[in-house]
Amino acid sequence: MDDGWTPQLGEGFPGQRMRVLPEPLVAHARTQPATAQLLVTDVGFFPRAVRHTRTRPHGAPQHIVLVCAAGSGSCSMPSGVHQVGAGSALVIPAGTTHRYQADRFDPWTIWWMHVTGSAVGGLFEAMDVTVQRPVVRLGDASRVVALIDTVLRRMERDETASSLVAAAGAAWHALALIAAGRSTAAERSAPIESTLEFLRANIAERVSVTELASMAGLSTSHYAGLFRRATGFGVLEYQTRLRMASARELLDTTDRPIGSVARQVGYPDPLYFSRQFRKIHSVSPSEYRARKSR
The missing domain is CATH 1.10.10.60 (Homeodomain-like)
Incomplete structure (x- = not known):
């Protein structure tokens, strides 16, 4: 489930943070009322991720939301190659073949999370994202980043039910903000x-x-x-x-x-x-x- 990479250094990216839930805990949390609708299974922060790349021929078991705070990168999917710049989010539905990577000359700084649950599909629909249109221009990128940071802080704290519920709430808020503030050139010029x-x-x-x-x-x-x-x-x-x-x-x-x-x-x-x-x-x-x- 972890968000793999090809890093610049053996230990990863300087300043990176990430948390991944154990699979048995994910299975249990998905049966609980407070986290069945939305559960964050993986979350992380990769600053200036030089040579960061990830290939999933069969997609990920969870949905992926990757927010680019600085720099740029790209993602190859069955629908083509999609550019991801600062202030935008890349949304990849579960099971979708993909390969994403940081730009060679201006590597991205990203906040990312993997989410699952019965409510995620509706939130993605509200964002108006599809495999054909996986990149969303954010109306307020700093607020979305702050919420993903809240998710990460709660999951860094521990893996108790209360932390997972708090993380889910912050993630729901982040996804709702992306939906409310979606701003493509055609829609919110x-x-x-x-x-x-x-x-x-x-x-x-x-x-x-x-x-x-x-x-x-x-x-x-x-x-x-x-x-x-x-x-x-x-x-x-x-x-x-x-x-x-x-x-x-x-x-x-x-x-x-x-x-x-x-x-x-x-x-x-x-x-x-x-x-x-x-x-x-x-x-x-x-x-x-x-x-x-x-």
Whole structure:
């Protein structure tokens, strides 16, 4: 199960850290409720891993998540050769033939973990990774690295059930962050991100798709497609949900009349605001406030 390498020195890479669970412990932990959904079996940190390479003709029994914090490398899979740069993650499903290696001139610094469990497939699906697209650009690489470091610290501590549960929790958070912050050039390009920031800063202002596309320097149809891929929503629905999130906060934290809340989030007509609020929450604003006050 260990993450092998061809190191620069006989003892490995200076400053390296790694932990591998014994196979009997893995088998037991996979039957326990707290670690059956997600279990970290191997985890490590290889700084400036000169000549690091690993070949698995039959893949690994666990899923592999490798985060490149600096430098670069590549991975050969049945789908081709995939480049892995700083600020990105390589995700390899269990059983997938692969060979990865550090760049010869700019070797990577990597944090990696092997994970298994019933929830991993769903988390990978949320990341939108496949054998054809195994590399994910991270939205916040430093936070993901910090979480993998937490996993490693817990497993360096001991192999008790509490440490394995804590490691699983940090790993789940790391995978969820990768999913939430996935940022490929096609999905979360700078023009799309800048218009999202504009919408968040101007919640009460209704902005058309055409206006946003013009801000991004894209055609309306191209922008609309990229926007939906980036957020999962159409432009108007995204704006409505931003407004309703702000309305919820006002209903929760103030005693302002419904009409005042509606105007604050960009709805001059309180009745129309109530209809839109009900579409999102299945209750009217007044019913929502009454339930929260109980």
